[in-house]
Amino acid sequence: MIAWFAKNDVAANILLCVIMISGLYVVMNKIPVDLFPAIEQRSVQVSMSLPGASPQEVEEGISIRIEEAVQDLEGIREITSRSNEGSASVTIQVEEGFDVRQMLDDVKIRVDAISNFPVDAENLLIQVPQWRRDAIGVMIYGEYDAVTLRRFADDIRDEISALPAVSQVEISNTLPFEISIEIPEMILRQYDLTLEQVSGILRQNSTDVSAGNLKTEGGDIFIRSRGQAYRATEFADIPVITTQDGTMIKLGDIATIKDGFEETPLRMRFNGVPTVEIEVFRTGDESIVEVTEAVRQYIEQKQSQMPQGMTIDYWRDRSEPIKARLETLTKSAWQGALLVIILLALFLRPSVAFWVCLGIPMTFMGAFLFMPLFDVSLNLMSLFAFILVLGIVVDDAIVTGENVYSHLQRGEDPLQAAIKGTQEVAVPVTFGILTTAAAFLPLAFQTGRGSWYAAIPFVIIPVLLFSLIESKFILPAHLKRVKPRLPGQKPSKFSMVQQKIATSLERMIERFYQPALAQAMRWRYATWVAMFAALLIIIGAIASGQTKFIFFPRVQSEVATANVVMPAGTAFESTDRIVAAMTVHAKSLQEKYRDTDTGESVVRNIYSISGGRNSTTGRVQIDLIPPESRPIDVSTREIVNEWRQLVGQVAGAEQLNYRAEIGGWGGSPIDIELKGRDVDALSELGEKLKDQLRGYAAVSDIEDSLSDGKEELQLELKPEARLLGLDLNTVARQVRQAVFGFEVQRVQRGREEVRVMVRYPLEARQSIETLEQMMIRIGPNQEVPLWQVADVFPGLSPNTILRVDRQRTLTVSADFDKEGGNLSLVQEEVGRWLSDEIAAYPGTYFEMAGEARDQQESSQGLLVGSAALAILIYILLAIPFKSYSQPIIVMSVIPFGLVGAVIGHWIMGMDLTLLSFMGMLALSGVVVNDSLVLVDYVNQKRKQGVSLKEAVYNAGGRRFRPVLLTSLTTFAGLMPLLFEKSTQAQFLIPMAVSLGFGILFATLITLFIVPVNYLILEDIKAYLRRYKSDMKGLIKAKSTS
Known part of the structure; x- marks a missing residue:
């Protein structure tokens, strides 16, 4: 196949064009764009x-x-x-x-x-909860009442839904519509009515009834009565009772009818003005850029049609950070590609370098073909994968091209040089690609937060496989066009520069590397001990905590959020005042970080919500300009810390936390579940745990899931009630209907389902005194006040009851400053303290949740992946070597690559993270490529009759250039990313550091440790052969004697 494609360059070019055009079509039309990959909801x-x-x-x-x-x-x-x-x-x-x-x-x-x-x-x-891809928010705000704003929002929602680029739109953070019919107790008694009777009357009169079909000569005519009421005015016209003098009493005569929202307080403000938010989502393969552009164009056109004093604007355009991050990483990719091309051109002939680099876009387009099959979008992770593989993808082409170039230098025919040079390295190159692909494979099976990085192997592995196709079938057809330099031909200036570099490299090999290699081979055991000692030092530094380890680094967001939860029963107005105060402090930051020249502030918008489903909760969100575009140099973390200091302690607040990072779905840094049947014991232990956590300076925002409880009134039936024929269920049901209300029906108004409720007026439901005076019906025209038949006692009811695995559970969670403390150490210390403390509470136990649980799952996944990877790499090496022992020589370089990865983190001043270890896992497959090429060369020369030491010695010199070049291109491809400053790219850099510096260090080690280990292995084999021979001689001598 190699020779056929080399001779038939038309077939090679058609294959190249098909892959390029198909991949380009897919990336333009079939691959959606996201900031982060979607997480499977399990x-x-x-x-x-x-x-x-x-x-x-x-x-x-x-x-x-x-x-x-x-x-x-x-x-x-x-x-x-x-x-x-x-x-x-x-x-x-x-x-x-x-x-x-x-x-x-x-x-x-x-x-x-x-x-x-x-x-x-x-x-x-x-x-199954769906992963919702937010695209953009639309704010309708102005000094209008909530019902007016909502009705405008309904119309705007429908108009946005009709846009061709938009398919899913919702009004968020709003209450359901409700028609509340309020009738005082006195009016009910006046007309001898009950709420239940009124409800029945309304239900009978507010309805549409089908009466069948009328058969006529012209056809069937449908008959139905139309009596369904939809608005407050229509309900007001419904007759309720007719008096003895014939007067018709309508509902509007005896009731106050409110057409509004549920009786749940909610207040939303956008930059201090009442607002309603519309959320636009991206679904399927829709482009988030197209969706947001369509919505923003609509907003520009709609603004002129809005009533005076009402404004429409966008909020949190998610395409902005996506475009900025993708632009940043694309720039890193192009810069890395340029560095790779320059390096190849310096060490190889420019024509050879050109054909080698042509494989980069071809392999990328090939990977695009498979991304939709694996449900991989173009996001921060997948683009990062392309950058990671940028320098690796040319490794096989470099080895092939360099070998073909060597044949050309010896004056061989270009076609034969292309065929022979490709075939000579086909086996090591093929298995080198397979080991590299295998190294990334475990990332696809990570669980917990590790699943976030599953997109990486689904990009890198197709790229590597297509690079194998390119280097075997397309590259030889192009390299045959490279003409050898004719004798006496005047070299170009660039060729002269290249020749100087090549000469300098050869001189370095001869003067420095090969003498050093000879000494290492001579003192091979001392060399091995020295390198092993360096490995132990690095392992000791990690184990002792000298190298800081942050399993999940913070990914800063462009939105900072403050959440407050007040004790159950707190008046809504009190909660709203606290939210308003937090908003004032946010506005002060908006003014503080405003550029005096341009007038632009780092804080773009402020959105606050008070109440909602729970009247004791509040939230304030600050929308920030992306860090790389800010007019003032200030980080999101600094703004949040300053905001926390300005707000200070909120008196009585049960929870107050600040968040400004993406990816909080894995739980809090500290999250501990206390489980048991004794709620009082859980509460007491929870308070002790919170006190213990307060002793750590890096711990903040400590909170638990157990509130102080909401005040409640408990009814206890008096003995005389039973004499009147009442039971507790009857009394409780009448009280519930009066206070909560009696649902009449639900009517459909457009998209909205509106609940119709009959109840007492609000003022009759706001005090214990009015409740006790409530009349309880005991029969026709007979009633007694509640206080005569039941006692009312005050009590407390928990706001929320949490159960985990069918056990009452109390969670204690907290935030942690990962830059200022060691989270793993604190988790370990708190776990030990809790193990001792919990012994005093029989039947109670605890579990570490949140990040601790995710860390355990991800660590187990890495360990299993590492073991499986080691076995797979061994198998992939044993097959081409046809040896059980030689794979050990190649794999011996892996631990030293890890040493380089850790040293790289020291040099860059970075902490080790989960991605650092994932990078090390991937590094294991990459570093063996150079070792494989070296060992394969030694094996070939030994088959040709060259002595062991000479073959090992010559292998180092002969393969020095391709080994060095593959390592330099890998590092060069990653270099722009290593120095990237954008906020959300920071957490990716540790993986690039592990790969880049690990490759560089492993290259240096490979050129010494592989020859040394090869000789040591042969020493062991020779010793075993001598031992076996001596044993046979000894046995034979004993048998003859």
Whole structure:
């Protein structure tokens, strides 16, 4: 095949063009653009509502029943339930290796079979949470009431949905519409009505009824009555009762009808002005750039049509950081490619360097063909993978091209030189590519946060395989065009420079490298001991903590968020005042970091939310300009720290935390689950744990999942109530209908489902006194006040009940300054303290969650991947060598590559991270390539009859240039990324450091340790042969005697 393609350059060029054109088409039309890869959701979520119920009622009526129904399903990793006021959420984590969709079907069957849910339970939803790709936010804001803003937002949402580039739009952080019909108790008594009776009357009169078809000669005519009410005015016209004098009393005569939102306080502000947010998402293969451009064009056109005092603007255009990051990494890729081309041109003939470099775009286009098959988008990770492989991808072409170039220098025919030079190194080059591909393969099977990097092997492996095709079938057809330099031909100036470099390199090999190699071969055991000692020193530095290890580095975002949670029962206005104060401090930062020349501030917008589903929560978000574009040099972390200091301690706040990083789905840096049946014991232990954490300077934002509890009123039936024929259920149900309300019906208005409620006026539901005066019906025209039949006692109800694996659970979490402390050490110390402390609480135990759990899972994945990789590399080396021992020579260089990786982190002043170790894992397959080429050359020469030491010695000199060149190109391809300053590229750099510096150090080691190990292995073989021979002689001597 090699000879056929070399002779048939038309076929080689057609193959090249097909790959290039196909790949270009796919990348332009089939590969979506994202900032980060989508993460597979390995969980099933069950949610259900129980309006008006306390968390305990929700726990007993919904959460526990769902847990018990699904707990024995195979493949469940963990069951977590949260019981809140009026709603339950149960999340079922699925073990790796089990089908999430199958688990979804199994859960649906089990939950659908539950027959004893509370009567009022509704809105059962069972789903696999979807990875939502936010594209851009649209803000409609102005000094208008919430209903007016919402109705404008509804129209704008529909218009944006109609844009050709947009497919999914939602109004976010808003409340459902509700029609509230409020009737005072006095009016009800006046007309001898109950809320339930009013509800029944409305239900009968607010409806559309089909009356069948009228058969006529002209056809069927459909008959139906139209009585459904949709608006407050229509409900007001419904007749409720007719008096004895014939007067018709309508609902509007006895009730106050409010057409608005649910009775849940919510206040949203954009730059201090009331607002409604519309969120636009990207789905499928849609381009986020096209989606955001379409929305921003719409906003520009719509602005002139908005009412006076109302503004429409965009918020958090996610395409901006994507374009900036991709532009930055693309620039790094082009700079790296340019450095690779320059290096190749300096060491090889320019024509040879050109044909070698032509393989780079071809292999990249080949990888683009496979990206849609693996569901890989063009994102920060996949582009980073292209940069990683930039210098590696030409390794096989360099070895092939350099060998062909050597044949040309000896005056051989270009075609024969191309064929022979390619065939000579075909085996080591092929298996070298396979070992490199194998090195990246374990990254595809990482779990936990390690799965974030799964896109890397799905890019690198196709690139390497296409490089193998290019170096075997396309490159030889091009290299045959390289003409040898004729005798007496005047060299060009560039050729003269190149010749000087080549001469200098040869002189260095002869004067420095080969004498040093001879000494290393002579003192091979001392050399081996010295290198092994260096390896032990590095391992000791890591184990002792001298080299800092941050498993998950912080990825700074362009959005800083502050969240506050006040104690349950806190008035909404109190929470809103705190949010307003946090917003004021954010505005002060906006002014502080405003450029005096341009007027541009680092802080672009401020968005705050008070209340919502929980009136005691608040959030403030600051939208920041990307770090590389900021008019003032200040980091996101510095802004957040200053914001935290300005806000200070919020009196009474249960939780107050600040976040400004991407990728928080793995949990907090410190996250500990306390489990047991005794809630008081969990609470006491949780307080002790928080006190212990406060002793660490690097720990901040300490919080737990157990609130102080919401005030509640508990009813206890009096003995005389039973004499009146009342039971607790009857009394409680009448109280619930009066306070929470009686649902009449739900009507569909456009996209919105509107709940119609009948209840007492708000002022009748705001004090214990009015509640006690509430009248309880005991029969027709008979009623008594509540205080006569029941006692009302104050109490506390937990705001949220958390259960993990069917156990009551208290979580204690905290943030951690990873630059200022050692997280692993703190986690270890806290774990030891907790193990001792928990002995005083029988039946209670703890588990490390959050980052600690992710770290354990990722570490296990790395260990398993490392073991599998070592076996795979050994197999791939043993096959071409046809030897069980020689793969050990090649693999012996791997630990020294790791030494280089650690030294590289020292030089760059960086901490070791998860990506550092992933880089080391990938390095294991890359560094063996040079060793493989050396050992293969020694084996070839020994087959030709050259002595062992001469073959080993000559191998170093003969393969010095390709070994050096492959290492330099790999490092050159990574160099621009190593010095990249953009914020979100920082966490990628440790992997590039591991690869780049590991390759450089391994090259130096390879040129000495491989010859030394080859000789040591032969010494061992010779010793074993002598020992075996001596044993045979001894046995023979004994047998003859």
